[in-house]
Amino acid sequence: xxxxxxxxxxxxxxxxxxxxxxxxxxxxxxxxxxxxxxxxxxxxxxxxxxxxxxxxxxxxxxxxxxxxxxxxxxxxxxxxxxxxxxxxxxxxxxxxxxxxxxxxxxxxxxxxxxxxxxxxxxxxxxxxxxxxxxxxxxx
Amino acid sequence: xxxxxxxxxxxxxxxxxxxxxxxxxxxxxxxxxxxxxxxxxxxxxxxxxxxxxxxxxxxxxxxxxxxxxxxxxxxxxxxxxxxxxxxxxxxxxxxxxxxxxxxxxxxxxxxxxxxxxxxxxxxxxxxxxxxxxxxxxxxxxxxxxxxx
Numbered sequence: 310x311x312x313x314x315x316x317x318x319x320x321x322x323x324x325x326x327x328x329x330x331x332x333x334x335x336x337x338x339x340x341x342x343x344x345x346x347x348x349x350x351x352x353x354x355x356x357x358x359x360x361x362x363x364x365x366x367x368x369x370x371x372x373x374x375x376x377x378x379x380x381x382x383x384x385x386x387x388x389x390x391x392x393x394x395x396x397x398x399x400x401x402x403x404x405x406x407x408x409x410x411x412x413x414x415x416x417x418x419x420x421x422x423x424x425x426x427x428x429x430x431x432x433x434x435x436x437x438x439x440x441x442x443x444x445x446x447x448x
Numbered sequence: 449x450x451x452x453x454x455x456x457x458x459x460x461x462x463x464x465x466x467x468x469x470x471x472x473x474x475x476x477x478x479x480x481x482x483x484x485x486x487x488x489x490x491x492x493x494x495x496x497x498x499x500x501x502x503x504x505x506x507x508x509x510x511x512x513x514x515x516x517x518x519x520x521x522x523x524x525x526x527x528x529x530x531x532x533x534x535x536x537x538x539x540x541x542x543x544x545x546x547x548x549x550x551x552x553x554x555x556x557x558x559x560x561x562x563x564x565x566x567x568x569x570x571x572x573x574x575x576x577x578x579x580x581x582x583x584x585x586x587x588x589x590x591x592x593x594x595x596x
Contacts, residue, residue, distance in 0.1 A: 315479045316505040320512020322472035323484065323556075327513070328520035330465020331458055334529040336596050340456065342578075342585040350454055351462040356559060358466020359473065363564035366474035376481030383482050383500065385552075388568055395576050397551025398558070402577030404543025406584025408532045408595065411555045412548060413486040415541070416510060417517035418529065425531035429541040436545020437491050 324417040330355035333418045335409025342406050473561055485557025487548035532595040
């Protein structure tokens, strides 16, 4: 119950930040990626603001035995650079560049342009499910 | 506030939006001990991904995203947004879905949470998707492909 409220609060803050930062407008995101054309640096300020706050949060973590509302930390520990990581990130970047949407803004935009955002989100979930099927078939 | 040389840029609202995103991710980290990665949480919500956060909590985070955007939209009296055609959105969505699962994250998990932690995997992933995103827009522009 308590973790659900924290998750909802985090998602709401996150969605508000995306909208305020202009990230729910694909034209602005593609404008950031268009460094050889009419470059719009706004996304760099969004990323910069978020990274600065999070860098401070990471400095607090080592001083905490447990999180404030959970029993333990669950943080990624891998450090290996694999072809799958790089190939996946490359594919993601191509999709990001094509429509100017990544997962967060795509989901947040469901209230801004419901039809368009729903197509993107459903296709994204289908892609995620497809990867699961292929990986499931291999193992 | 405007940025000289970039008439379309919105640096101040961008920075404020970024700080909100950072606070959201910090809340997830310090209160629940987890990474606020949207692609991972969305996958968890629909039942993909083994261990990790409770599925109901993943849903709460995902539902919060449009809710937060709605609050800003109502407070600001609506805002501009241009979206691609349905076919373009479907192709892009598929690539984003496949890529984020294979690459273990997106702009939030790698770009914000991982880069700020100086994770090598996240820095490499972020550099990679930045480069391919920039290349994709450049190639599309050079062929005169306008999607928005």
